[in-house]
Amino acid sequence: MLELGTYRLTPEQCYQSVSWGLAQGLTRVDTAQLYRNEADVGRVLKERDDGGAAIFVTTKISAQNLHAGREAVLRSLETSLQQLGKVDQVLLHVPTDHWESIWSTLHKEVTPDRIPHFGVSNFPLEILSQLDPLPFS
Numbered sequence: 001m002l003e004l005g006t007y008r009l010t011p012e013q014c015y016q017s018v019s020w021g022l023a024q025g026l027t028r029v030d031t032a033q034l035y036r037n038e039a040d041v042g043r044v045l046k047e048r049d050d051g052g053a054a055i056f057v058t059t060k061i062s063a064q065n066l067h068a069g070r071e072a073v074l075r076s077l078e079t080s081l082q083q084l085g086k087v088d089q090v091l092l093h094v095p096t097d098h099w100e101s102i103w104s105t106l107h108k109e110v111t112p113d114r115i116p117h118f119g120v121s122n123f124p125l126e127i128l129s130q131l132d133p134l135p136f137s
Contacts, residue, residue, distance in 0.1 A: 002028070003026070003029070004017065004018060005030045006032075011039075014040040022055065029041055029045075033061060033080060033093075034062045038059060038084050041057070045085050052086060053086075056088045057086055058087075058089040060090070061073055061077070061091070061092055061093055066093070077110065081115075087114075088117060089115070090106070090110075090118055092123075094123075095127050
């Protein structure tokens with residue numbers, strides 16, 4: 001299974017690349033708030049006959065929003081959902097000083113019917129090993 005990443009693509013490049021990739025049969029797209037192209041990915045998904053329902057979409061919460069705290073994270077997720085039309089998986093893009101509380105907030109306040117999967121990105125082993133006590137289901 002291949003996944004199409006959208007880092008460093010301009011809006012038009014993103015739109016063209018995602019359109020082409022999905023036309024070729026790719027079913028997974030990776031974007032992030034930091035990349036500033038969620039709206040372009042969302043435009044492609046919304047133009048599909050199925051509205052993007054068959055595509056697995058991953059996005060990442062930006063470090064800026066993670067540092068700003070709980071309310072900023074929840075607002076940013078609403079923006080991501082509006083721009084993309086759907087989010088199947090959200091990742092904490094980088095570890096922050098209070099990543100544990102953000103992780104906990106996601107599990108408490110975001111229902112699986114809205115965003116079914118959570119994870120982390122760019123976390124070193126010394127932080128990953130701290131994930132054990134946190135809820136994964």
